[in-house]
Amino acid sequence: MMRRLWGLFLLILALLTVTACAAQPRIVEVTRIVLDDTAVSTPIPIEVTVEVPVEVTRLVTETVTVVETVLPTMPQPGSAERPFQLLFAPVADTAVISSRAQVLADWLTEETGQQFQVGLLDNEQRIIDLMCAAPAETIGFLTAVGVALANQQCGAQVVSTTVQSNEMSWQAGMIVVRNDSDINELADLDGKSWAVPSQSSIPNNWYFQALFAAEGIEPGEIISVPGDNTAMLAVLNGEVDFATGTYLPPLMPFLEQEWVFGEDDPEIWRQTGVSPSRSGIGFVVVLGRPENGGYRVRDARSGVFDTAENIFDETRILTLSAPIPATSVAVGGEFPFGPARQLAELLIEFVASDLCSDALCAPDFYGWVGLETAIPANYDPLHFVINTLGWTDEALLITE
Template identity: 35%
Template sequence: MKKVFPVLVAAVFTLSVLLAVPVTSAQGDLGSEDNPIQVYFVPSTEASVIVTGGEVMAAALEEATGLNFEVFVPTSYAATVEAMCAAPDSSMGFIPAAGYVIANQRCGVEVSAAAVRFGWPAYWAEYIVRRDSDIYTFGDLDGKTWGYGDPGSTSGYIVPSVELAAAGLTPGSEVQTGGHNQTVLAVYNGEVDFGTVFFSPALMPEGYAAWQTGDLPEPYDLTVDESYIGDDDNLYVGDIRIMDARANVRDTAPDVIEQVRILRLSAPIPNDTLSFGPEFPAELRQQIMDALIAFSGTEAWNQSIGSEDFYAWSGLEPIDDAAYDPVRQQIEILGQSEEDILGG
C-alpha cells in the first residue's frame, strides 16, 4: 500500500502549516526542544478549533511535565494513523475507536485512556434527516443519499455501515463530507437525504430526570421559538442543552434544531481514546496521563479538548485494549480491510 503523508496543520504555541509528517525522531531526548512529543488529533471538527485548543493543552502539559509537545491535525483519519505509526517512539494521539483498532493492528499503537463525556463512557451514532423529510423509519433510508464525514470515523461511518448492512439497507449513493459539522450542514442544506454523526445525550435542567439509554434521542417537544443560542453561547431547546453534532454548527445554522431531526441512534460505541505509539517510553506515558487527569479538573480544559466545539471530553479514565473488541468485531462483520476504511 502506498503511504501518503498529506499537509498537516500544526501548533506549538504558534500556528504553522507543515508540508509533511515527521517520520523519524530528531536528535535529543524525547520531550526536548529538538525532539518534541508529537500529539495527533483527528479532524472530526474544525481544524482551527482543534489547533487553538491543542495549543492550550500543549501549554498545560509543558507546564506540568517540563516536556515539549508539538500538535498536529492531519487532513484525515488515515493520515493520523499513518503519522502515529511513522513515529512509534514519540507519538500520542486522540483517536476514535475504529482508528485505534486499525492503528493497533497496523503497528501496535496502544490505548491508555478513554474519554468520559458528561459521565458517559460510551457514545452513539445518530442518523439525521431534515424535519420536513418523508423519512420516518430506518427502512426508509434504503436507496437514499447518505452523507458521512470520513470512512475512518466510528460513529460517522463504521457503525452505521454495519447497521445498514445488517438491516439489508443499501444507500442509493454516498457523499463523503469531510467531518461531522459538514455532514450536519449537508443535511441542513438538503444536499444529502440523511447523515450519520456523533450523538451525546442532551443535558437536562435541574428538576428533570437525566437522559438514559432507551429514552428518545430528542427528549423535548420542539416548537420553533424554543430553540436558541444562550448567553453562554451553547445551543438549547427550552432549558435543555443540546450536546450532539448539531450543536457544533449553531453559529453557521442557529436554527439547526428546527431544521434537522434525529431519526434514530445506533448501539453504544466505546469512547474515543488517548493512545501512544508502541515504543513510547512507559514512564513518560504515565507522566503525561497524570498531567492530563490533573488538567481535566481545570477551567483551561474547557478551552481545549473539553470544549463542545472540540471533542467535548469531560475527562478521561484508564482503559485496556479488550474494551475495543466489539469495534473489531464490527469491522469484521463489515468485511472491510483497513485500506477500505482508511484508504490506501
C-alpha cells in the same frame, strides 16, 4: 639309554633357545615327549614368549578461548537520550500545534523529572507507524479510529478520552425518516435513497455503511450533502427516503439525571405529548428549559427549527449509531505500565488546570474541556467498522 635321552633333551633345549632369539611368534608349538614305563619322569620348565597388545591413551589438553559480546545499554524511556514522544497530526496550523503542545511537554517534564518531546507528523498513519517502531516511548493524540487501528497494528493502548465542548466524551449519528414513511426497521432501508451530511464522518456515514453491510442492506442512491441542516431538510421535504445526522441526547428535567445511551429513548421528550418550541434564549425545548422541569432537544433537527418548525412533528429517529469516543490519547504497546498510569492521571490534572487554556484546551487547537480515563471496550464499534469494511491505512485520511 640314559645318555641317549640326555642328549635328546639337550638338542631340544638348543632348538628352543634358537627359536626364542628369532622373531617373536604369536603361537608356540610344544612337542610332548612320552617316556617309556621304565623312565623316570622329570618336570622340564619351558619359557614361552607371548605377544600381548597394550592400549595407550594420549591425554591432550586443549585451550578454548570464549569471546563474550557486550551489547551497548539502551537508554531508558524518558531520559534525555530517549525522551517520550508526544505525537500530533496536523489538526491545526503547525505553528499553533508546536507552541501549544510544548506547554504540555514542559509541564510533564517538570512534574515527572522525565523528558518529553513534541512531534508533528503528516497524518495519523505516520503516528501509528512511529508508535509501532518505538512502542516503549511514544504517546499518540489520535481520533477513535486511529486508536483502534493502532491497537490492531501493534497493540497500542488507549489511556484517555477527551471531553468535548458539548461536555460529552462520545458522539453518535442518527437515521431520520418521515413519520408517514413505511420505514419501520433497518431492513426497510434496502434500496432507499440516503442523504449523507459528511462522507468522512464515522458516526454519520462509515458506521452505518458497516452496519448495512453486516445486515445485508444495500441503500439505493447515496447523496452527499453539505452538512446536517441540508440532510435534515432533504428528508423533511421528501427529497430522500432517509438521512443521517448528528445526535446529541436531550438535557433532562432539572438536570437531576443524564440521558443514558441504550436505556433511554432517543426522543424521550415525546412522552410529554408536547411539541418542541424555541426558548427565549434560542434553545429548542419541551415544556420549558431543563432548570424549570423541561427538556432541551439537541439533535441535528434543532438546527433548522427556525425555518422548519414542523420538523419534529413530521420526522422521527429510526435508530442511532453506536457511541463513538472522541479524540483520545494512546501509548505504544510496550510503554511501561507505571509511567502510562501516571501519564493518564497527569493529563487529567493538566486539562483541569488553567495551563490547558494555552495548550490542548485552546479554541484554535483541540478545545478540550476535560479528560476521562479511557475504557478500551468503548472502542469496539471502531473495530467493527474497520473489520467489516476491511479498512487499512487509507482510513486514516478520514477525519471525524
